[in-house]
Amino acid sequence: MPSRDSQSSPTEPSAKDLTVKQQRDARRAEKVAAMKKKHAAEKRHRMIGIVISSVAAAGVLALVIVMVVANGTPRTSPEAIEIDGVQNYPNLVAGHVEGTVDYEQSPPVGGEHASVWLNCGVYTEAVPNENAVHALEHGAVWVTYDPAQVSGDELEALQDAVPSTYSVLSPYEGLQSPVVISAWANQVELDGVDDPRMQDFVDKFWQGGDAPEIGASCSGGIDGGGRIA
Incomplete structure (x- = not known):
């Protein structure tokens, strides 16, 4: 009776040992796994883009609200x-x-x-x-x-x-x-x-009222005494 050590260990089948159908199924499984990985990455990127766009949109909306509030009350003439x-x-x-x-x-x-x-x-x-x-x-x-x-x-x-x-x-x-x-x-x-x-x-x-020459220069004339600004 052959010894236990002399028995051949089982080996994985090589590509040559696989049938045509098994090889096709294996390639399909690889493609499906790659597609799932690609779709998962694209989903992550879309989610990141949505979050960034939402934050940016919220910032723009806040700015618009501030501008509307600031300019909503007309300046008194x-x-x-x-x-x-x-x-x-x-x-x-x-x-x-x-x-x-x-x-x-x-x-x-x-x-x-x-x-x-x-x-x-x-x-x-x-x-x-x-x-x-x-x-x-x-x-x-x-x-x-x-x-x-x-x-x-x-x-x-x-x-x-x-x-x-x-x-x-x-x-x-x-x-x-x-x-x-x-x-x-x-x-x-x-x-x-x-x-x-x-x-x-x-x-x-200021720069209005009854002044005859509004907007004419206020520099380039003469200084009085003690000008500090």
Whole structure:
């Protein structure tokens, strides 16, 4: 009787031992497995694309909502802004003259003025009326303050509050109120640097209102004393 070790171990059938049908079935099984793997990968990619598209769409929708909310309320037209205590001085002459001018208002709000305008900016010293009025003619606002009533932190707050362009800020002694803001032919006395009417005045008259030469330059003229910005 042959020993157990001498018996032949069973072996896997080779391709030659498979029938034609078995070989065809094996190839089909390989193709089916490859197709399933391909479809699974494509499904993963589609899901990733859907997630990315959804996130992007949500971001766009959020941006649209923000824009609609921000722009949904129409801006109030300057003509509709009402300012308590504003004084209007119509029919002001806008000619150029030499020397000083005796203005009816203090600070002046318009009238004859110097041929060269005052450069807009922040001044720590009083500026010439005649040149400042020329800046008003170009649509600037002129914010004046009584240095005896406004200083320190209040002055810094006032400097931050004025528009960054087309505005003049300067001290003006003897004012009847702490702050006076003027535009061509218009003026209002303010109770202090935090008076909300200042912003209303800017919204109504800055680069607008009755100024004869709105948009003309507010630089390239002359500086007054103590310009710091």
